[in-house]
Amino acid sequence: MTGWMSRRDVGRIIGAAMLLGVSDVRQAIAADTSLTARQIVDRIKRRMAQQGVIWNQNGSDGFKIGSPDTPITGIATTFQATHDVLERAASSKLNLIISHERMFWDYQDEVATLKEDEPYLVPGSLAMDPVTIAKRKLCEDHDLVVWRFHDYHHQTHVPGMLDGKTQPVDPIFGSFSARLGWEKYFTTMPGGFVQRGYQIPPMSLKDVARHMRKTLGTRDIRVIGDPDLIVRRIGTTAHLLRESLERLQDADVILFSEVQEIDTFNYVRDAISLGLPAPKGIIAISHEAFEEPASALLKSWLKPLVSGLPVEHVPAGSPYWMLPT
Amino acid sequence: MTKLPMLTAWEIVNRVHAMLGQPLMPQAYEDIITPNSPDAYGAIEGLVTVDDHIAVRGILVANEPSVDAIRLAIETGKNCIITREHPYYLFGSGWSKGLEKRLEIAKDPVLEAKRRLIEENRLSIIRLASVWDTARPKWFSTALAKALGWQPEPAVSGDSWNIVYCDIPETTLAAMAKDASARLDAKALRMTGDPKLRICRVGVIHGFAFPTLALSHALKDPKVNALVVGSTPEVDYCTTYVRDAIAQGRQIGMVQVGYEKSNYPGAVEVAEWLKPILPGIDVDVQPPPKELVWLG
Numbered sequence: 001m002t003g004w005m006s007r008r009d010v011g012r013i014i015g016a017a018m019l020l021g022v023s024d025v026r027q028a029i030a031a032d033t034s035l036t037a038r039q040i041v042d043r044i045k046r047r048m049a050q051q052g053v054i055w056n057q058n059g060s061d062g063f064k065i066g067s068p069d070t071p072i073t074g075i076a077t078t079f080q081a082t083h084d085v086l087e088r089a090a091s092s093k094l095n096l097i098i099s100h101e102r103m104f105w106d107y108q109d110e111v112a113t114l115k116e117d118e119p120y121l122v123p124g125s126l127a128m129d130p131v132t133i134a135k136r137k138l139c140e141d142h143d144l145v146v147w148r149f150h151d152y153h154h155q156t157h158v159p160g161m162l163d164g165k166t167q168p169v170d171p172i173f174g175s176f177s178a179r180l181g182w183e184k185y186f187t188t189m190p191g192g193f194v195q196r197g198y199q200i201p202p203m204s205l206k207d208v209a210r211h212m213r214k215t216l217g218t219r220d221i222r223v224i225g226d227p228d229l230i231v232r233r234i235g236t237t238a239h240l241l242r243e244s245l246e247r248l249q250d251a252d253v254i255l256f257s258e259v260q261e262i263d264t265f266n267y268v269r270d271a272i273s274l275g276l277p278a279p280k281g282i283i284a285i286s287h288e289a290f291e292e293p294a295s296a297l298l299k300s301w302l303k304p305l306v307s308g309l310p311v312e313h314v315p316a317g318s319p320y321w322m323l324p325t
Numbered sequence: 326m327t328k329l330p331m332l333t334a335w336e337i338v339n340r341v342h343a344m345l346g347q348p349l350m351p352q353a354y355e356d357i358i359t360p361n362s363p364d365a366y367g368a369i370e371g372l373v374t375v376d377d378h379i380a381v382r383g384i385l386v387a388n389e390p391s392v393d394a395i396r397l398a399i400e401t402g403k404n405c406i407i408t409r410e411h412p413y414y415l416f417g418s419g420w421s422k423g424l425e426k427r428l429e430i431a432k433d434p435v436l437e438a439k440r441r442l443i444e445e446n447r448l449s450i451i452r453l454a455s456v457w458d459t460a461r462p463k464w465f466s467t468a469l470a471k472a473l474g475w476q477p478e479p480a481v482s483g484d485s486w487n488i489v490y491c492d493i494p495e496t497t498l499a500a501m502a503k504d505a506s507a508r509l510d511a512k513a514l515r516m517t518g519d520p521k522l523r524i525c526r527v528g529v530i531h532g533f534a535f536p537t538l539a540l541s542h543a544l545k546d547p548k549v550n551a552l553v554v555g556s557t558p559e560v561d562y563c564t565t566y567v568r569d570a571i572a573q574g575r576q577i578g579m580v581q582v583g584y585e586k587s588n589y590p591g592a593v594e595v596a597e598w599l600k601p602i603l604p605g606i607d608v609d610v611q612p613p614p615k616e617l618v619w620l621g
Contacts, residue, residue, distance in 0.1 A: 082565060083572035105537045105566045124538045131541070131566060134573045209621025221621030222513050241414060242424040245431045258559045261584035262533055263414040263421070265617050266389055271435045273392040274442075278434075283621070287560045319564050320515040320581075323499075323506055325620060 066145030175293035192246035225281020257290035331380035334449035345460035383607035465591030518578025555587030
């Protein structure tokens, strides 16, 4: 943004400067009118440091395509930088895409090296695959920069409710709880990989599923368990069976996002067939349904940091549709 | 009267391997522990529960050695189950990395109860997945395609991918999904792509369609306009790849019919294949399992 600025623009920039601890406001005004991707990410990291989250190493996070020194005309926040999201971002001149999930499927998103994940049991490479090439070309043609914000996104905090008290929460859970209308039920569940869940008023499993279908706006709610099971305690977890064993033992049902059928489904079926006290069921929703709301919330978290730039949420959308019942 | 000799589980494993032209199993089961399974629960594949010297009275073929399948075997007098899956949820490769240790550390009650059931009833469970797939890579996908009412085209020599290709009467993605739902008695199918997309050539991949290269390979055929798979990952790997291909203009759709549902037709064929090579042993296939999930 160059040239004339309104008093409101100046006010916003002063606010961003104060938020980031920038003492020279003139410097802030000059800097805010032309930010690179790297500078924006630095502001994100500084804001996180103010929340007590220190960026030590990238892990899965970091720049995935495009030069970090690209001047940015707008920011898109999204659950996943799919080709469709990138096209929509480009057409809206949002050339920094902050994506929660990875963009090149099997890769660690190291486009320069195209290093595949391990183990990689099938010979071949996606490097010259036409889908890869077209996605790279889209980014290069529109000077798009994709920055993955995953591990550290989970460590940031947003205002929310936990154990009945207003307090900072993980943005993924905070936004998902809000989407369900279950902020007041969001609770700590000690032990296990994910120590959060929902303690709800007694409700049948079929009513829990119906509630999720209505609030999440999707029919992709797959359930294992007796529909008439009375549920009070819904555990949450990540995606894999090995991450979920403790929680499967101490909740009525577990909410999974993107669970794989190859092991977890069989484990739960066996538990039910054996008549064990737990687990009694699971609810499987898509990964996108669980985490997209956080990318929408990220827009509000980010806006004050980059007051001169448009920031929009560009949803990846549900990957699936279901047959009518 | 001379009776047919009884076979032990190990002898059955070796006969299957011999008939499929695959290397024979070593005598000691410990020798077939794969790098992914150094655990106390035996190998990822092969004879995974240890009762290899007992004569096999009968075999139940069940892709998933579930508690229900185990009980069925016991009720019907069978003491051997031939499966695609591991009884203790160790699917294999990176998906199971660390799971066996976690199950052990957690002293997992589901695992413990299931293991007691297997051991108290002296069941031999033989997991033979990769041996089928190596010898007959398109066997299970062919069975699935036929169950869907299609005739896969003959494989090209040297093609070891598990994908089969079928030209079908032109239909839409939605209509094809609805037909698959009826044939497989499955309601929780998940589709990606335009419901109105016209479909006339399908790539069928049974089971877990993974990694992305498998779908990339299927889409090398420019005429393929639908993929029917058992299940496939959503965010990392395959579904996103298909979504990206669609956004780039490829006229393609994908139907996930469910992992277990997609593999059942193959189990039926395995049972039929086993019967003549194991004379005197009662071989049955588990009845089709009911769809495990219901939709909210």
